[in-house]
Amino acid sequence: xxxxxxxxxxxxxxxxxxxxxxxxxxxxxxxxxxxxxxxxxxxxxxxxxxxxxxxxxxxxxxxxxxxxxxxxxxx
Amino acid sequence: xxxxxxxxxxxxxxxxxxxxxxxxxxxxxxxxxxxxxxxxxxxxxxxxxxxxxxxxxxxxxxxxxxxxxxxxxxxxxxxxxxxxxxxxxxxxxxxxxxxxxxxxxxxxxxxxxxxxxxxxxxxxxxxxxxxxxxxxxxxxxxxxxxxxxxxxxxxxxxxxxxxxxxxxxxxxxxxxxxxxxxxxxxxxxxxxxxxxxxxxxxxxxxxxxxxxxxxxxxxxxxxxxxxxxxxxxxxxxxxxxx
Numbered sequence: 001x002x003x004x005x006x007x008x009x010x011x012x013x014x015x016x017x018x019x020x021x022x023x024x025x026x027x028x029x030x031x032x033x034x035x036x037x038x039x040x041x042x043x044x045x046x047x048x049x050x051x052x053x054x055x056x057x058x059x060x061x062x063x064x065x066x067x068x069x070x071x072x073x074x075x
Numbered sequence: 076x077x078x079x080x081x082x083x084x085x086x087x088x089x090x091x092x093x094x095x096x097x098x099x100x101x102x103x104x105x106x107x108x109x110x111x112x113x114x115x116x117x118x119x120x121x122x123x124x125x126x127x128x129x130x131x132x133x134x135x136x137x138x139x140x141x142x143x144x145x146x147x148x149x150x151x152x153x154x155x156x157x158x159x160x161x162x163x164x165x166x167x168x169x170x171x172x173x174x175x176x177x178x179x180x181x182x183x184x185x186x187x188x189x190x191x192x193x194x195x196x197x198x199x200x201x202x203x204x205x206x207x208x209x210x211x212x213x214x215x216x217x218x219x220x221x222x223x224x225x226x227x228x229x230x231x232x233x234x235x236x237x238x239x240x241x242x243x244x245x246x247x248x249x250x251x252x253x254x255x256x257x258x259x260x261x262x263x264x265x266x267x268x269x270x271x272x273x274x275x276x277x278x279x280x281x282x283x284x285x286x287x288x289x290x291x292x293x294x295x296x297x298x299x300x301x302x303x304x305x306x307x308x309x310x311x312x313x314x315x316x317x
Contacts, residue, residue: 059254062254069257
């Protein structure tokens with residue numbers, strides 16, 4: 001296997017990590033919807049915390065994306 | 076056609092470098108947008124607050140809302156001791172916010188999509204926070220890595236983990252902002268290339284891109300907020316030891 005092909009496969013494998021961010025976001029927003037439907041008056045406060053959690057979880061998926069981009073374009 | 080990563084290219088605008096101490100300093104498009112971010116934020120605050128009326132107008136209430144947002148964030152996370160660090164945190168928020176938002180202007184350049192810029196900001200915060208902690212608590216600061224009341228048999232695992240997590244703070248803080256900006260702008264450019272190459276069907280990626288632009292503006296504000304929030308949390312750790 002030559003180096004270019006190995007890089008492509010490696011970049012593809014690195015993107016598996018994004019699945020974790022997907023699961024995390026699904027869990028985050030499902031509990032957000034659950035919480036807000038049980039207590040709609042808490043929505044503004046819970047939404048702020050959800051957005052903070054969203055940004056932190058999304059960053060985890062983006063770390064995997066950065067690894068893939070580094071494999072494809074930098075090395 | 077230039078690729079999706081072409082937009083992040085740093086190129087000098089003035090080809091004659093300033094030589095300071097044997098190093099060549101170029102005025103690049105990145106530095107131009109940093110100067111623009113500072114100018115726009117100074118104009119935003121000065122122009123908004125020029126009337127200083129009791130009942131704020133549109134511009135003044137925008138400035139006041141931004142100020143109150145950061146002030147509330149600091150009050151909730153640090154408390155009253157945090158008040159003297161307000162100018163630092165507010166400057167940080169405004170600079171990152173306008174850096175992100177200027178990148179959303181067509182033909183704009185996002186300087187926060189470069190790891191060296193965000194790392195410099197995050198490393199500066201890390202050093203400042205560590206110095207504040209040392210000045211406030213002296214050598215008692217080292218108790219930060221060994222909280223009271225933990226069982227003695229997990230100390231060999233706990234202390235290295237705490238030390239590593241403390242020193243990876245600037246990395247995670249900078250990579251979070253940089254990766255969000257890089258990924259968002261790359262996605263928009265990839266979709267723009269699809270629009271050109273798909274012909275009549277190109278309307279579909281164009282519609283998606285329209286939504287993405289709105290989402291990216293939301294992410295730009297959110298990431299500036301997260302950057303400020305995490306700086307506040309680190310400052311809180313320094314001011315009140317846990």
